[in-house]
Structures are given as C-alpha cells and as structure tokens.
Amino acid sequence: GQNIDQPTEMTATEGAIVQINCTYQTSGFNGLFWYQQHAGEAPTFLSYNVLDGLEEKGRFSSFLSRSKGYSYLLLKELQMKDSASYLCAVMDSNYQLIWGAGTKLIIKP
Amino acid sequence: EAGVAQSPRYKIIEKRQSVAFWCNPISGHATLYWYQQILGQGPKLLIQFQNNGVVDDSQLPKDRFSAERLKGVDSTLKIQPAKLEDSAVYLCASSFWGTNVLTFGAGSRLTVL
Numbered sequence: 001g002q003n004i005d006q007p008t009e010m011t012a013t014e015g016a017i018v019q020i021n022c023t024y025q026t027s028g029f030n031g032l033f034w035y036q037q038h039a040g041e042a043p044t045f046l047s048y049n050v051l052d053g054l055e056e057k058g059r060f061s062s063f064l065s066r067s068k069g070y071s072y073l074l075l076k077e078l079q080m081k082d083s084a085s086y087l088c089a090v091m092d093s094n095y096q097l098i099w100g101a102g103t104k105l106i107i108k109p
Numbered sequence: 110e111a112g113v114a115q116s117p118r119y120k121i122i123e124k125r126q127s128v129a130f131w132c133n134p135i136s137g138h139a140t141l142y143w144y145q146q147i148l149g150q151g152p153k154l155l156i157q158f159q160n161n162g163v164v165d166d167s168q169l170p171k172d173r174f175s176a177e178r179l180k181g182v183d184s185t186l187k188i189q190p191a192k193l194e195d196s197a198v199y200l201c202a203s204s205f206w207g208t209n210v211l212t213f214g215a216g217s218r219l220t221v222l
Contacts, residue, residue: 004151031209042113042200042213043152087151091209096165099151 002026004100006088011106012078020073020086020103028093034062034073035087037102043087046073075105083107111135113214115201121220127189130217133182134203140164142211143176143186144200152200158184159206191221 005023012018024032031050035043049055049064049071061074073086085102092098114133122128134141139160144152155174157164161181169176173192178184188195198218202211 033209042215043211044213045210048209089151095209096154096157097211099153101149101151 002090002092002098004088004090004098006086006100006103008101009104009106011108012075014078014080014107014109016078017074017076018078018105020075020088020105022071022073022088022100024069024071024088024090024098024100026090026092026098029066030091030093030095032062032064032071033089033091033097034071035089037085037087039084046086078107080107080109113201113203113212115199115214115217117217118215119218119220121222122191124193124221125190127187128191128219129188130186130199130201130219132184132186132201132214134184134201135212137205138203138212139181139206140204141178141184142200142202142204143184144202145197146200146216147197155186155199188219191219193221195219196221 003025034046036046037043047062054063059076064071085104087102088100089097116131141158143155146152155169156166156176158178161178176186198216200216201214204211
C-alpha cells in the first residue's frame, strides 16, 4: 500500500527553528509537495521537490532524499503566524497525490 | 487573480437528507478536484476532472455521492442520502493542465446530525 508518515504534532518557540519530517512509501514518485493549512482554512502551496537536495524559499526550506523516501520542511525564525498544520503529499506514478495526515505545529512565545 | 470559489461555507443537515456543494475554479484551470478532509486527517481525493471528463473517481462512494462538471468550468458535488460519517470539510481545488500545484478553495464544512 501507499503510505505517508508525519508526526502528529510539534511544539516550538517563537524565533527558533523547527524541522518537520515526512517519510513515504508510494508506487512510483513524481515529486513531493508541502502545503500549509491554517485552522479552518484551505491548504496553500509551500514547496515542490522532485530532485534530491535542498530547496530554499525565504524562511522555509524543503529537503528531499528519494533513495531514503524522506523529506523535511525546515522553518527558520519562527513567527506566531506559522502556527498551522503542514501537509506532506507525494505524487505517485499515476500522477495522483497521496496525502499525509499533516503535522500540527504549535508556536509558543 | 480570483481564487477558487466554493459555496456554501457551512451546512448542517440531518442524516438521510441531501446536500450539494458548488465550486468555481480559477479561470483557465482545466483540472478540478474534490477532496474530503475529516478533522485531523489529510485530504482524500473523491473525484478529479479534466475539463468535463472524469480522470479518477475510484474513491467516490458512488451509491451516495455524485459530481458533475458539465461545461468544463464549475462543478457540483452532491451527497444523497447523507450519513453521520460524511461530516467533513469538502475542498475543491484546481490546477492548470500539466502542472502539479493545486490551488484550493476555502472549503465547505458539512455537519451531519
């Protein structure tokens, strides 16, 4: 079967750095996505990785290792507005998105 | 550009009643998706349209759920009759053909009592 694993919940302090991990087992691989979802709102696109390595976009970076079936989202200089759920999704060989359950990130002052 | 529009935002119904949700995607987006998101879970694809044709409806409970996109633009998702376990947020998303990035609407929150 196809599976995406992420921690259910994480807590971090304002101004700090947090890493949210995602491991996957899918039928084929055509890219990995990270979306941010604030409570009661729609998911919004953060990043897309299809090749191994680190993609940096401002305070957010995303890393991919295809051989390990592993990705992480790194958030730097955390702000209170970063409190949200972070969803990892993998596009399989049929170009269908397989979604993780999401990681709820709580930022404390 | 205008985003993905969905209505209604909230709906409360009794079990066995019917409900319909409407979605208008971003102009020019050929691909439209309906997802079901139960609290604390990731989105689950119900149906994917490419223009007005169905690409994937393998996870749509066809005995009670139906969806259409007659003119290849806006779409309607219907549930009849509703069950308690249908309580969820129904998200509509769209994308350009050949791209992988989805833009989601704000969702329609359904409560079945």
